[in-house]
Amino acid sequence: MTVLTLNPLDAHSLLATFGTAGIAAILFAETGLLIGFFLPGDSLLFTAGLLCTTGTGNSVHLSLPWVLVAAVAGALLGAQVGYIIGRRGGRAILRRSQNEHLARGAARAEELLARYGHGKAIVLARFIPIVRTVLNPMAGALDVPARSFTFWQVVGGIAWTVGIVVAGYLLGSSIPGIDRYLLPIVVVIAVVSLVPIVLELRRARRA
Numbered sequence: 001m002t003v004l005t006l007n008p009l010d011a012h013s014l015l016a017t018f019g020t021a022g023i024a025a026i027l028f029a030e031t032g033l034l035i036g037f038f039l040p041g042d043s044l045l046f047t048a049g050l051l052c053t054t055g056t057g058n059s060v061h062l063s064l065p066w067v068l069v070a071a072v073a074g075a076l077l078g079a080q081v082g083y084i085i086g087r088r089g090g091r092a093i094l095r096r097s098q099n100e101h102l103a104r105g106a107a108r109a110e111e112l113l114a115r116y117g118h119g120k121a122i123v124l125a126r127f128i129p130i131v132r133t134v135l136n137p138m139a140g141a142l143d144v145p146a147r148s149f150t151f152w153q154v155v156g157g158i159a160w161t162v163g164i165v166v167a168g169y170l171l172g173s174s175i176p177g178i179d180r181y182l183l184p185i186v187v188v189i190a191v192v193s194l195v196p197i198v199l200e201l202r203r204a205r206r207a
Contacts, residue, residue, distance in 0.1 A: 014040075015048055020066045023048055024074035027161070031132055032078030032085075042129065045071055045161055049168025064169055071161035075126075079136045079153040086140020109135035110142070118144050123156035132160075 014022055023044065030039040048071070052064040108131050112121035118139070125135040139149050 014044060015051060015062070016060050019060075020048075020062055020070045023067060024070040024077075027071060027074030028078035028081070030078065031075050031136060031157075032081035034133060034137065041132070042164060045164040046168040049165035049170075050172040052165075052169050053172030064165075067165055068162060071165055072158055075157040075161050076154055079157060080150065082133075082136030083140040083144075083146070083149055083153070086137030087143075088140075104130075106134045106138055109138040113139065113142060113144070118148050119152045119155075122149065122152040123159065126153075126156040126160035 014026060018025065026039050026044060027041060029035070030041045048062055048067045049064070051060050051062045052067055108128075109121075109125060112125060112131070112135065115121070116124065122135065122139065122144075125131045136153070
């Protein structure tokens with residue numbers, strides 16, 4: 001019954017169903033597999049941090065250390081697998097894809113790599129939905145050196161996961177009863193995470 005009511009776009013639903021282990025699996029899919037571009041990475045991390053606080057009356061309670069371990073592991077392993085996929089034919093995979101979101105994300109990822117260089121682009125991509133999904137295989141397809149990619153994806157992956165989880169944890173710890181506003185907060189995070197995409201679409205239209 002739980003599986004039937006699961007909403008893959010709802011961070012709280014995912015956490016209630018799969019718990020801490022689900023965090024690693026979902027981030028792995030979002031950052032390593034092109035099919036995971038729609039998964040709610042930002043809101044998932046923030047909600048997980050929020051649910052680690054003892055001050056919430058929510059039925060789901062997570063352990064902060066294990067959430068951090070799961071989040072970092074999923075994000076880092078996913079990015080590395082995405083890079084390997086790219087080295088073995090990432091451009092062909094993206095070219096065959098009929099999804100417009102992936103196509104725009106691939107174009108944006110390639111632009112980031114060209115404009116900012118490998119290190120800055122790989123770190124920045126972690127904070128941009130869809131782009132963080134396609135930049136890893138794109139980096140592999142563009143022959144970004146493996147050592148350079150690994151170093152910067154680790155830096156970006158840790159900054160992204162730990163930063164957002166801790167932000168959720170601190171908010172939940174400082175505001176009593178914050179769980180009552182969980183849905184509005186998640187909605188705000190989802191909207192904010194879409195801002196880069198909206199700005200990119202406006203930029204593309206003007207161009």
